[in-house]
Amino acid sequence: MIDALTLGQLRTFVAIAEAGGFRAGAARLRRAQSAVSHAVASLEQELGIALFDRDGRRPVLTPAGTALLEDARAVLLKVDTMRARAQGVSQGLELELSVIVDTLFPLPLACAALQAVHARYPSVRVQLQVAPLGGPLDALLEGRCSVAITVGNDLHDPRVKKEPLTTVPIVPVVSSSHRLGASLRARKRLSADDIGEHLQIVLIDPTPLSARRDFNVLSPRTWRVGTQEAKQALIEAGVGWGRLPLWTVETALRDARLLRLVASNLGPAGEAREQAYVAHRRDRVLGPAGRAFREEVLCRV
Structure with a gap:
């Protein structure tokens, strides 16, 4: 029955597909390879389809697996977003605010916003970095920053919410x-x-x-x-x-x-003219300092 599906099975399926193999997926999840193989086999049994073709040296997504991969990602994103919102209800002030700014964006604007954040939350440490092209988006996806400023419309990810600033x-x-x-x-x-x-x-x-x-x-x-x-x-x-x-x-x-x-x-x-955005992860709630930075940079452009 579909109701018997678990989030663990879906996470295992996505990890194997993204890592390119059962061993790499197990390493990413820090689980034994046998446990990962069992989880995928159980998922395939519940769905009644094969998600991976295992005939070659490395497992390859079947057409059905390819079709369902985006669904699995969407389900996990919704769940992670719900969990982040629940955690944010009682979240206190963060110890450090990490911000990465696209190298094209006027740095004085970002610094003015951070100065306002410092005035409101002087105990919060700030880590500010500048990175070109995919650097800010990659940092958000890997959890190396809380908020980013990106420039341009060439790179996107559904896990990231972007709000327009200036051009x-x-x-x-x-x-x-x-x-x-x-x-x-x-x-x-x-x-x-x-x-x-x-x-x-x-x-x-x-x-x-x-x-x-x-x-x-x-x-x-x-x-x-x-x-x-x-x-x-x-x-x-x-x-x-x-x-x-x-x-x-x-x-x-x-x-x-x-x-x-x-x-x-x-x-x-x-x-x-390239469009600039303030961006953060949809599945991670910003703390007070992160929200303050977002508000300050939005009101300054």
């Missing part, structure tokens, strides 16, 4: 000493092909969330860097061109150390 202007720039800079000073009209002939400086995603994917890369020749600071330093040194958030380059643009690149597929007037 962040992103501008393609190049050093005034670069060959492209010389063309701009000569008022030469540049096409996307002209710009794409030159080396582009691109951020590396420190997570597997965007593996083998490039965002806004025009040039076939690229240098990859791990931080926004390194990217900007290389661009200002004249090594190549790249996209940077406007708030980080306003002074360099004003001083003419950097120049804006304008082409039709680089956004209107050479500017693109």
Whole structure:
């Protein structure tokens, strides 16, 4: 009977599917492999279908298993969300608030929100980190932060709730000493092909969330860097061109150390706007300090 299904069976099924095998799934759950195998066999018996094809060296989801995997994940997410809400009813003030901010987001805005949180809850320690691309989302999923600020609409996960903040202007720039800079000073009209002939400086995603994917890369020749600071330093040194958030380059643009690149597929007037979000796990209730940070950052944009 379906009523005889247990959450433990569903968690075991999902763990094996995500880990890619019974042994790896057992290690993730910290259970004996025999117990994991028994749980899946019992689940298959209750459902009346085979979830895994065990003929090969590694178990492979059957078509039925693939279809039911998302259902199992949805059930577990609902249960975990209910448990988190129940725990939050009596939850006290957290000892530490961990926040990760997308490297594109204006850091002064996040710091102002944290200053307000500190004024309300001075005993709460704060851990603030900045990470590019999939870093904030990955930290939320792995439980390494309570609240994150993400930028862009390319990466999503149903376990994460995202609330829109402001849009962040992103501008393609190049050093005034670069060959492209010389063309701009000569008022030469540049096409996307002209710009794409030159080396582009691109951020590396420190997570597997965007593996083998490039965002806004025009040039076939690229240098990859791990931080926004390194990217900007290389661009200002004249090594190549790249996209940077406007708030980080306003002074360099004003001083003419950097120049804006304008082409039709680089956004209107050479500017693109990326949506920013404040995000947290749906299945984990924020403590008072986490809620305060969320409220402060929402009201400041």
